[in-house]
Amino acid sequence: MTDKKVRLGIIGLGAEGGMYAGLIADGKVPNVEIGAICDILTEKKARADELGVPFYEDYVEMIESGNVDAIVTCVPHYLHPEMGIAALQQDVHALLEKPVGVYTKQAREVIDYAATKPELTFGVFFNQRTNPLYVDLRELIASGELGALRHSSWIITNWWRPQGYYDQSDWRATWGGEGGGVLVNQAPHQLDLWQWLCGVPQSCFAKLAFGFRRDIAVEDEVNAIVDFGDGATGNFMTATHDLVGTDRLEILFDKGKVVVDNSKTVTITRLKDAEQELSKGMSMEDVRKMFMGQADTSELYTTEVKEYTSVWGLQHATVMENFAANVLDGTPLIAPGPDGINGVRLANAMHLSAWTGEEVDMVNFDEERYLTELNARIAAEGKFPTRS
Structure with a gap:
């Protein structure tokens, strides 16, 4: 360890950037200090003055100033890759911030460039990877104790957003300004965690509703089926129009099952043997007793329930601290930048499947076809330039 601190340049002092500045200023990220702040809104300079750090309107000028060792991007999604490349170019x-890009071709550009600068740290802000619940769950799955994956489903519909949320700015919930709806704005953390836990899917088929219950062009409801390979499947459902909302993750294995409710309560069922072996050894009388509630289930499985609590802001502070530690002493990254393309690809595949009505190959994902379809929708909006 070292007492040296990483001077972080915050690009975009909105809700996220403001939170990060507050965490650092309050000493919640011990190996980071604010090097400078950049925002196109000049009124944000007042906050920079409060913190006693330089303020810039141009992020390139800030990067080249010598006042920062690293940057964090708290800006609209399309800008993430180009700002990342600009920083890396200046060492x-x-x-x-998530997502690392809006479409895979764009995400790949910053990932490929970062690969030419292996001495530099390139990370993505997946703060949920620091959540003890998911850290513990990943370790359990990796141990092999529960056996092979069979199926997983995640219903994550507690992203309710009123129409006023979408009406706040012209770029929000547009193809040209934001690049999508719930898949690129609210659900990227779950898309990342799902693959972090279960593996990267090989293909995807999806039905999406665009402007289903909101006056927007992009998706506000998603139903997708994925193929994880080796017979394992999964489904993912998310929406922004469910006022009550549900957050329930289920993962079924040969030797057990995990259920996560509201990202707080984890129920782990461990079978005494693989399910198929238990099936072979059961008589129909055993089955009758089980269905009638007369069987001693302890002979079949055990159940453990674990409760987790969350401290607001702690996960974000942990990501920044880990990122800085990698800069300072090579501590392994919790969320390496290249991992960011997995969630982008899955979101892109869901879009493309919904647009074409086809199952989408994710192993050999057609980036150009996706970009062509995306640009057709950007052009139809007539508000933003198409992408390359």
């Missing part, structure tokens, strides 16, 4: 480390 400045880059921590990109």
Whole structure:
């Protein structure tokens, strides 16, 4: 360890950037200090003055100033890759907010460039990877104790957003300004965690509703089926129009099952043997007793329930602290930048499947076809330039 601190340049002092500045200023990230703040809104300079740090309107000028060792991007999604590349070009480390890009071709550009600068740190802000619940769950799955994956489903519909949320700015919930709806704005953390836990899917088929219950062009409801390979499947459902909302993750294995409710309560069922072996050894009388509630289930499985609590802001502070530790002493990254393309690809595949009505190959994902379809929708909006 070292007493040295990483001077972080915050690009975009909105809700996220403001929170990060507050966490650092309050000493919640011991190995980071604010090097400078950049925002296109000049009124944000007042906050920079309060913190006693330089203020810039141009992020390139900030990167080239010598006042920052690293940057974090708290700006609209399309800008993440180009800002990351600009930083890396000047030998400045880059921590990109999720998603790492809107489409895989764009995400790959910053990932490929970062690979040419292996001495620099390139991370993505997946703060949920620091959540003890998911850290413990990943370790359990990796141990092999529960056997092979069979199926997983995640219903994550507690992203309710009123129409006023979408009406706040012209770029929000547009193809050209934001690049999508719930998949690129609210659900990227779950898309990342799902693959972090279960593996990267090989294909996807999806039905999406665009402007289903909101006056927007992009998706506000998603139903997708994925193929994880080796017979394992999964489904993912998310929406922004469910006022009550549900957050329930289920993962079924050969030797057990995990259920996560509201990202707080984890129920782990461990079978005494693989399910198929238990099936072979059961008589129909055994089955009758089980269905009638007369069987001693302790002979079949055990159940453990674990409760987790969350401290607001702690996960974000942990990501920044880990990122800085990698810069300072090579501590392994919790969320390496290249991991960011997995969630982008899955979101892109869901879009493309819904647009074409086809199952989408994710192993050999057609980036150009996706970009062509995306640009057709950007052009139809007539508000923003198409992408390359």
